[in-house]
Amino acid sequence: MxxxxxxxxxxxxxxxxxxxxxDNVGRHPLLKEVEICRVxxxxxxxxxxxxxxxxxITTDLEAxxxxxxxxxxxxxxxxxxxxxxxxxxxxxxxxxxVTANKAVISRFGAEIFTAAxxxxxxxxxxxxxxxxxxxxxxxxxxxxxxxxxxxxGIVNGTTNYILTRxxxxxxxxxxxxxxxQQLGYAEADPTADVEGWDAADKIAILASLAxxxxxxxxxxxxxxxxxxSKTDISYADKLGFVIKLLAIAKRCSPVSPSSxxxxxxxxxxxxxxxxxxxxSINGVYNAILVxxxxxxxxxxxxxxxxAGATASAVSSDILNLVAHLKSRQNSDTNSHxxxxxxxxxxxxxxxxxxxxxxxxxxxxxxxxxxxxxxxKLGTCFGKYGVSLESVVQTGFQGELAEIxxxxxxxxxxxxxxxxxxxxxxxxxxxxxxxxRVI
Ligand code: NDP
Ligand code: HSE
Numbered sequence: 001m002x003x004x005x006x007x008x009x010x011x012x013x014x015x016x017x018x019x020x021x022x023d024n025v026g027r028h029p030l031l032k033e034v035e036i037c038r039v040x041x042x043x044x045x046x047x048x049x050x051x052x053x054x055x056x057i058t059t060d061l062e063a064x065x066x067x068x069x070x071x072x073x074x075x076x077x078x079x080x081x082x083x084x085x086x087x088x089x090x091x092x093x094x095x096x097x098v099t100a101n102k103a104v105i106s107r108f109g110a111e112i113f114t115a116a117x118x119x120x121x122x123x124x125x126x127x128x129x130x131x132x133x134x135x136x137x138x139x140x141x142x143x144x145x146x147x148x149x150x151x152x153g154i155v156n157g158t159t160n161y162i163l164t165r166x167x168x169x170x171x172x173x174x175x176x177x178x179x180x181q182q183l184g185y186a187e188a189d190p191t192a193d194v195e196g197w198d199a200a201d202k203i204a205i206l207a208s209l210a211x212x213x214x215x216x217x218x219x220x221x222x223x224x225x226x227x228x229s230k231t232d233i234s235y236a237d238k239l240g241f242v243i244k245l246l247a248i249a250k251r252c253s254p255v256s257p258s259s260x261x262x263x264x265x266x267x268x269x270x271x272x273x274x275x276x277x278x279x280s281i282n283g284v285y286n287a288i289l290v291x292x293x294x295x296x297x298x299x300x301x302x303x304x305x306x307a308g309a310t311a312s313a314v315s316s317d318i319l320n321l322v323a324h325l326k327s328r329q330n331s332d333t334n335s336h337x338x339x340x341x342x343x344x345x346x347x348x349x350x351x352x353x354x355x356x357x358x359x360x361x362x363x364x365x366x367x368x369x370x371x372x373x374x375x376k377l378g379t380c381f382g383k384y385g386v387s388l389e390s391v392v393q394t395g396f397q398g399e400l401a402e403i404x405x406x407x408x409x410x411x412x413x414x415x416x417x418x419x420x421x422x423x424x425x426x427x428x429x430x431x432x433x434x435x436r437v438i
Contacts, residue, residue: 009041018052124320132303146295151248152289157304162176164282203220390404
């Protein structure tokens with residue numbers, strides 16, 4: 001029996017999710033179990049980028065969250081009040097929920113998760129922080145055996161894009177913002193992003209998971225990037241820093257068996273040393289650094305927004321719920337293992353022989369200092385179809401001249417054939433280095 005889902009919203013993330021779920025070949029086999037029953041939108045007249053059978057799209061979102069056939073509701077309409085209302089109604093009707101809505105979860109998480117626990121359903125939110133970056137599930141599972149001391153990151157792509165351009169171009173905040181809006185990187189109303197509110201929603205969620213307690217969103221300090229000037233960025237650069245909008249949650253009290261920790265949770269523009277792992281996260285990318293005991297530091301990096309990336313995170317939550325529902329459906333048979341924990345592979349993959357692979361190569365030759373050696377190398381590479389990106393004579397090692405070659409993409413077998421012939425040249429002393437170039 002398939003798992004029926006209802007999707008609320010067919011905008012950037014909704015359409016990306018539908019597209020991913022319909023185009024399921026080569027993805028986890030359980031995605032084939034997903035059946036999109038209804039999709040809720042505001043307007044039926046809008047042109048859509050995904051094709052769905054007639055009758056699936058509706059403006060009656062109440063009918064979706066109360067539909068007795070539907071197992072999972074995927075909330076992708078954004079906003080706060082209507083989203084909260086629909087999520088709570090879905091839970092009251094016994095549906096599991098997947099949402100990308102950090103604004104609603106950071107403000108109404110307590111109400112929503114209490115209702116979900118009472119109803120015996122799950123609310124999943126991988127896409128709410130870091131777009132496509134898997135960080136919620138790792139914090140809930142793989143990292144949760146650690147005592148987390150710090151979670152900090154760049155969790156807003158719009159502001160990181162603006163700060164990166166201010167830094168690389170020496171432009172002002174207003175100029176870059178206007179350009180970012182024109183290019184579609186910043187929303188028409190960028191307030192939540194530039195004031196740090198979006199990042200504050202996200203760090204509230206991360207802190208709650210990392211430190212095992214609820215976070216009152218109103219207590220999260222946030223300062224945006226409007227006041228960051230190109231002069232500050234230039235001084236930061238001279239002093240060995242970059243300015244980043246960091247979202248930070250830190251433990252302030254010692255670990256105690258009897259009380260939840262005291263935390264510092266905040267968002268503000270920050271001088272980050274150029275050597276810090278977060279300093280090189282540029283453009284619309286996000287990264288989250290988690291520091292715990294005994295693990296030490298791990299960093300999650302990737303696209304923090306966008307249709308495909310966010311759809312990946314939404315669909316991973318759907319997959320987890322499908323696995324849960326399928327293992328319950330199968331609980332009275334002997335195939336009751338959790339399909340995400342059990343190995344389901346049966347067939348071997350074909351591994352292409354390395355000689356057939358295409359790659360770029362770096363080779364260093366030591367040659368006798370004779371005329372025409374570079375020409376001979378070039379002719380021989382040409383004979384085997386090896387195209388050279390660069391050839392440099394770098395100097396001498398004693399009596400021997402050193403020549404370095406970098407190729408374009410070439411079949412490894414052909415490159416090796418050329419080298420075999422080159423080794424026979426009287427002028428070639430040796431080929432001490434041969435490395436692949438990514
Ligand atoms: P969009 O504005 O692109 O899409 C919203 C969709 O919801 C539209 O299809 C719209 O219908 C529908 N909708 C909105 N309000 C209502 C309503 N009251 N009743 C019925 N339908 C409604 O939003 P996004 O896809 O960008 O974002 C969705 C969620 O994902 C948000 O919570 C956002 O914060 C989150 N998110 C977004 C990311 C991104 O890259 N965009 C990244 C990570 C999270 P219609 O099409 O008819 O207008
Ligand atoms: N506005 C958000 C950002 C989208 O710029 O990161 C992803 O949540």
